[in-house]
Amino acid sequence: MTRRRGLALSNGQYSLGGGARFEEFYTLPPGFSVENFDANSLQLDDSTSLQQEPCPPESGWIVRDAELLYVPSPCVSRLTFSAKLVRPGFVEFSYRMPKNNRALSLHVDVRNQQCQSYREAVQSMLTKYSPKSSKGRREESNGDWQKRTLDLRNGANVISWTVTNSAGRKAPSEPIRISKIDILGLAFTRECSLCPPGTSSDGGAAECTPCAPGFYAPKGAAKCGRCPQTQYSGPKSEHCSERPACRPSDFYPVTEPCVNGTTRTTYKKVQPAVCRDDIIGAATMPEPSATRTCPPCNPGMGKDANGLCVFCPVEHFSQGDTCQRCPVETVPNYGFEYVQWDTMPPNIATRCEYIKVNTVCDIGEAWLPSGTALVSAPSLQKGIAMEFELTVAEGFSNPLAPVDLPGSPQSPVAHFSIVFETSCADSSCVLYVIESPIMFSKSSQYRFLAAFNGSQPRRVWSHSILKRSSAKYMIAFLRSGSTSGEDSIMDQARILSINVTNIGSKAGLQGGGASRCLPCPKGRFGKCIPCPPGHYMTPNHILVCPKDLDKLKCAYWDGLDWDVTIPLSGSRDGIRRDIEKGISGATVGARKTNHPGSWPTRLAPVINTKLLGTGDQKPRRVSLSPPENT
Structure with missing residues (x-):
């Protein structure tokens, strides 16, 4: 037993002292309330009040499956908590916006004894939520999960989370999730709380520690227990599950680097490696293949001295074999043209995100090159989104257009296109295409570009790029049932090709490679290869x-x-x-x-x-x- 400011804490318990934590949402906790409004009845007159409107069932702010969620609704939905602080404090909450969130606006508002006017409150609510830090407001991120902190004054405080939905009934179904809310600055309490399932505390802690994968803990546990050798668990698990027999899809091929013009295929286990190959009927890891001639590179690339595929030099082009110099009076079409998937091409990084749990997801490679396509990993981990990002740090430039000509829908600067297909158990699986914020951007908002639900036959999707600045694109695949933690393991997405045109240059380095050289239009000099000296x-x-x-x-x-x-x-x-x-x-x-x-x-x-x-x-x-x- 440990003492915290005169409070005796037993193992498996925690206390914030002068604060309250809400992270188990079996019902709406005391002090919270939900109001739903007709979005068309909002007025800016201080003397009027918003007309309450019943939302469709199971929408707006609700508690479902032990989670606090906002399920998209045509009405405005406000979650409110009232607290009286005895000293200055803060509210801190962890939340996750859906991938496709361009129609949703989340505004977090604090009113105290010096509250703002009703007019200001409504105008602020209708302003697009901005994640930028400001006085009294701080924000951190961990993948898709965000943690936001707002300062509170002593006295009465009313905290509200208001969501507006510009898409009405056509909004996507993926919810906003709040995993935890802390209120600090309350009167000191001697009440201790039991650690939630899947977490533990050895006493004297202000919060409980989530169990790592391979461990479990019931409610009020002092320590997370290790799963038996024949069982496994995901993060923050209350119990362990039996490890299944290995399937052929639990092993994926890896093309070894070329040596003296030859290579071979070896195999690795999909991570986390939880399947068993010691059960009768279980698949075993395939043997390495015989050596073979190295496959060609992607267009715009050639092999270096070590046999690895690299982009061709400036003013050179290739169809995947030898880099050749472009003729005079032509210009290389620099870009990414990925059609060969024996190895992971440059500028692509994969990762995974837990949808319901705010913790690091580590399943190894979330997307795997399989020769003819880049495929989503057949991971046994549940409740995850499998993502890969394509970074274009050099930005974009159309070499055949005037440098000062701005891009437009009729004449874009470049194009980004993919050829893909998906195979799913039901229509709840979804493939998202998202423009990610770049590290030096003033905005940290994701920009949703497209979504494809259910099984999709082979199809082409294309996006016009209007700006010349650097960009980053994300492809995210959520399997059927993933939002409820019941992923269909057999669901798969396949990216057959990626094509990004007119990649520019930065700091003297050319981005991408050229698959061919374009004839220069007459009357223009642009970036055409000039007459050589002499x-x-x-x-x-x-x-x-x-x-x-x-x-x-x-x-x-x-x-x-x-x-x-x-x-x-x-x-x-x-x-x-x-x-x-x-x-x-x-x-x-x-x-x-x-x-x-x-x-x-x-x-x-x-x-x-x-x-x-x-x-x-x-x-x-x-x-x-x-x-x-x-």
Whole structure:
């Protein structure tokens, strides 16, 4: 037994002293109330009151399955708690917004004896909830779970959690979850509370510690017990479950790095490794495959000296084999084009999130490369969302468009597209596509892009990108029954290809690789590969400059405009005539100009001209006879 400020605490108990904790929601706790309002009756007059409206059954703020939830409803729903503080304190609560939350607005409001006006309260409620820190408000995050703290003054305080839903009855069904609410600053109490199931305390604690996976604890436990060897448990478990027999899907293939042009496939156990292979009829881990020739890389990539696939260098392209330099008058289409899934491509990171439990989820890789697709892991862990993020740190740039041209729905800067399919037990499974906040963004809000419920045949989804800034995209898969902790283990999502176009560059580093080189439109220079030093060019020719100027770029002509670095004569027409005479092999007469750095009075013979092919044609060399001297 331990004493905490004169309070004797036994093992398996905790106390906040001058505070109250709410984390077991079998019914709505004392001091809490719920009000539902007609969203169309909101008025800003201080003298009016909101008209209460019965929400559809089992919607708004409710208690269900020992959880405090907001289930999307067409009405406005407010959860309120009243408390009298004897000293300044705070309210701290942990909550989880649904993946698809663009229609939901959560506003947390504190009113005390110096409360704000009714008009201000309603206006604040209708303002989109912002997670930014401000005076008296602090927020932390752990994956999808957020922890928010608001300061309270001494005296009477009314805390309210108000949710508005702009989608009405068409809102998604995934709820907002509150896992715990702490109120500090109350009168000191000698009351002790038993630790909830799945947690423990060895005495003298202000809170109970959740049990780790593989452990369990009944209510009021002093210590979490370890599951027997033939059983397993998830995090914060009240009991253990029997470990099932292994299935073939409990093992996934891994392609080893290439060595001397060959590789092989080995196998690993899906994490957490809870299945048993010592039961009659259980699947066992497959043997490694025979060595084979290394598979090709993804388009825009080639193998390095170690046989690993890396993006091609700047101004190079590849179809997954050898990186080749792009021809002059073309521009590489830098991007991510992932169609090969023998190994995890660059810039993709996988993770998992517990839907109902605010703790770290660790099942190893949540998505697994399987050769033909990236597939969701067949994990035995329940109540999880399997996610992967694709990061485009370099941002976006359309090389064929003017740099200052803003993106629009009619002319986007880039595109992000996936080809996918899902197989589910029922329609409650869902695949989300989400734009994640980037680390240096001012906003920490997820932006929902699309959702697909139930089994989906192979289909293509595409998104237009209008901004040039860095971006991060998340694909999240929730299996059937996952929101209630009864996941259908056989559900699976398969990503067959990912394509992100027009990836830009940052800090001198090019993002992604090019699968081909695009012809430059006439009349534009943009980021097209220029005439190399010591040459001048036309749409189909590169011509060598005179020997005494072979280290300088003379001129560049794309068919309409000239890019001149050394003046040839006093006018653009004169430049055109000079180049045309050089191309035709005709003699160039003496020209004397006053331009610094102008050409000499006589051009040397033009020889060793390279003629560029188009499309898949390889460049070929031709020789021109030296022009006749004059």
